Amino acid sequence: MNSTAPTPGASAAPSATDPVGTAPPPSGAADRFPHGPRSQQWAAWGFLTPVVIYLGAFYAYPLYRNLDLSLRNYTVRSFVQGNAPFTGLENYRKVVDDPTFVPALEHTVLFTGVSLFFQYAIGLALAVFFAQHFRLSATLRALFLVPWLLPLIVSASTWSWMLNSESGIANAALGWLGVGPVNWLTSPSWSLASVIIANIWIGIPFNLVVLHSGLQAIPASLNEAAAIDGANAWQRFWRVTFPLLRPVSAITLLLGLVYTLKVFDIIWIMTRGGPSDSSTTLATWSYRLGFGNLLPEFGPGAAVGNLLVVIALVFGLVYIRAQRQQDNP
Amino acid sequence: MTALGLLFTAMMLFPVYWMVNVSLTRERDMRKTPPDLFPVHATLRGYREVLDQQLPYLGTSLVIGLGTVAVTVLLAAPAGFSLARLRPRGGGLVGFLMLVAQMIPGIIMAMGFYAIYLSLGFLHSVPGLIIADSTLAVPFAVLIFTAFMSGIPAELLQAARVDGAGSVRIFRSIVLPMSRNAIVTVSLFAFLWSWSDFVFASTLDSGGAHQPITLGIYHYIGNNNQEWNAIMATAVVASLPAAVILVLAQRYVAAGVTAGAVKD
Numbered sequence: 001m002n003s004t005a006p007t008p009g010a011s012a013a014p015s016a017t018d019p020v021g022t023a024p025p026p027s028g029a030a031d032r033f034p035h036g037p038r039s040q041q042w043a044a045w046g047f048l049t050p051v052v053i054y055l056g057a058f059y060a061y062p063l064y065r066n067l068d069l070s071l072r073n074y075t076v077r078s079f080v081q082g083n084a085p086f087t088g089l090e091n092y093r094k095v096v097d098d099p100t101f102v103p104a105l106e107h108t109v110l111f112t113g114v115s116l117f118f119q120y121a122i123g124l125a126l127a128v129f130f131a132q133h134f135r136l137s138a139t140l141r142a143l144f145l146v147p148w149l150l151p152l153i154v155s156a157s158t159w160s161w162m163l164n165s166e167s168g169i170a171n172a173a174l175g176w177l178g179v180g181p182v183n184w185l186t187s188p189s190w191s192l193a194s195v196i197i198a199n200i201w202i203g204i205p206f207n208l209v210v211l212h213s214g215l216q217a218i219p220a221s222l223n224e225a226a227a228i229d230g231a232n233a234w235q236r237f238w239r240v241t242f243p244l245l246r247p248v249s250a251i252t253l254l255l256g257l258v259y260t261l262k263v264f265d266i267i268w269i270m271t272r273g274g275p276s277d278s279s280t281t282l283a284t285w286s287y288r289l290g291f292g293n294l295l296p297e298f299g300p301g302a303a304v305g306n307l308l309v310v311i312a313l314v315f316g317l318v319y320i321r322a323q324r325q326q327d328n329p
Numbered sequence: 330m331t332a333l334g335l336l337f338t339a340m341m342l343f344p345v346y347w348m349v350n351v352s353l354t355r356e357r358d359m360r361k362t363p364p365d366l367f368p369v370h371a372t373l374r375g376y377r378e379v380l381d382q383q384l385p386y387l388g389t390s391l392v393i394g395l396g397t398v399a400v401t402v403l404l405a406a407p408a409g410f411s412l413a414r415l416r417p418r419g420g421g422l423v424g425f426l427m428l429v430a431q432m433i434p435g436i437i438m439a440m441g442f443y444a445i446y447l448s449l450g451f452l453h454s455v456p457g458l459i460i461a462d463s464t465l466a467v468p469f470a471v472l473i474f475t476a477f478m479s480g481i482p483a484e485l486l487q488a489a490r491v492d493g494a495g496s497v498r499i500f501r502s503i504v505l506p507m508s509r510n511a512i513v514t515v516s517l518f519a520f521l522w523s524w525s526d527f528v529f530a531s532t533l534d535s536g537g538a539h540q541p542i543t544l545g546i547y548h549y550i551g552n553n554n555q556e557w558n559a560i561m562a563t564a565v566v567a568s569l570p571a572a573v574i575l576v577l578a579q580r581y582v583a584a585g586v587t588a589g590a591v592k593d
Contacts, residue, residue: 137333
């Protein structure tokens with residue numbers, strides 16, 4: 001999904017995006033069958049070897065280099081020459097003691113939590129709405145995918161201009177309602193809210209599509225039976241549909257969580273984490289340390305990144321467990 | 330119902346409309362308060378600037394996108410066949426690693442790639458960016474191919490085996506042609522993700538001779554020239570692949586989003 005789906009909601013966005021994000025199908029089909037005969041084993045590994053080498057060279061090795069970066073005291077010179085002294089967990093200590101650490105962690109939690117809540121709630125409401133087939137419903141539902149398919153930099157720069165203090169449509173609309181202008185991107189009290197709004201917009205399509213297909217899987221007869229028993233639409237949703245949708249909801253939210261944790265593009269393009277760190281998350285902080293300054297601090301940047309990997313993997317493993325449980329109840 | 334649906338869709342797509350509207354707005358109307366809701370004095374100047382300045386970026390993005398598609402399909406299709414059909418020892422572990430690989434934030438991968446490419450002198454290169462971008466798509470592609478190829482009827486493959494076809498032959502002559510839909514889905518996503526990639530581009534290729542369109546837009550914004558109609562015109566052009574895919578291949582997109590997230 002980062003996107004996907006795809007990057008996910010960049011929130012995935014497609015993410016990257018993945019927003020971004022696309023849900024992978026469960027693996028493990030191979031485990032449920034006995035292994036093939038010996039000659040087939042050779043062929044099997046022949047087909048699989050390129051991807052295994054690829055995983056080693058382009059996933060494991062970069063991750064190892066990143067770990068190595070975080071455990072050494074790199075300067076620009078030693079980065080090129082490759083003889084930086086080993087300093088153990090020094091970079092991690094430096095990062096945790098940094099005054100940016102606590103705000104960045106708080107913003108990451110807020111950004112992820114608030115984004116997920118609204119993406120899911122709005123996505124679910126729209127999924128229920130589109131479940132009643134009406135004229136054009138399929139076409140309109142397809143159009144809802146647009147925010148998720150757009151490159152994140154396109155969405156982010158469009159939102160930047162819409163939220164521009166002087167000439168943005170958002171403040172013009174507030175003016176028509178008689179409300180004063182808001183410095184969406186330049187005021188420390190609004191910048192985090194602004195990037196969250198943009199991220200919710202990007203993440204709604206993913207939630208809508210996944211929850212919609214979850215709704216399709218619920219037998220209509222259950223709702224009809226409840227209707228005969230006198231339940232109104234509201235009761236039918238909360239007593240029948242919502243509980244039955246729980247496994248799909250759990251997976252949507254967990255996957256959304258993993259994809260939202262790593263959102264970087266939107267925030268960086270809209271606010272660069274500012275003003276004065278008011279919208280800095282772990283992802284943007286890591287990038288700024290490594291690439292955002294004239295004097296890069298690769299060690300601390302890598303350390304922040306690795307903390308983020310650990311958090312993402314914890315929730316990722318919870319997701320894989322939930323996914324497996326849904327497959328083999 | 331339809332009216333309500335149209336209203337919701339219009340609200341959702343308003344930012345997209347606004348992007349198009351601004352891209353057609355004249356420079357002198359850009360700072361007007363309140364802004365024009367419709368492009369009453371539409372101008373194509375922004376698009377002329379795209380043609381003048383952004384074509385090389387678009388070309389680079391196209392090359393990178395197609396390269397990523399090729400790398401992804403070449404690696405992932407055989408792996409999917411193996412995992413789905415040949416049941417290698419340790420295949421379950423490889424599948425699990427594919428799931429985990431998708432969860433690693435791109436910014437961390439970018440930092441690792443930067444360290445490696447720097448020592449190899451591989452920064453600012455199109456092949457380098459293709460390889461980095463392919464990490465966005467390969468795990469997803471393997472999982473899609475595995476799921477899809479598991480669904481091919483076993484009798485077909487058995488019959489071929491009885492007739493003396495080896496695994497390579499079966500893969501080439503039966504499995505690949507039958508996996509057309511999976512190939513389309515994977516290619517679409519691989520292309521879209523690499524076309525949209527900003528993290529790898531900005532870390533591994535900023536300042537390079539051949540830069541993708543995402544950096545083209547980013548430089549526009551960063552230069553403080555604030556020619557928003559040119560920026561938005563570039564954004565519209567950069568969105569075209571997404572629009573084309575939505576119109577021509579919408580069912581593949583939905584298939585990709587829901588693959589595995591929901592069991593049918």
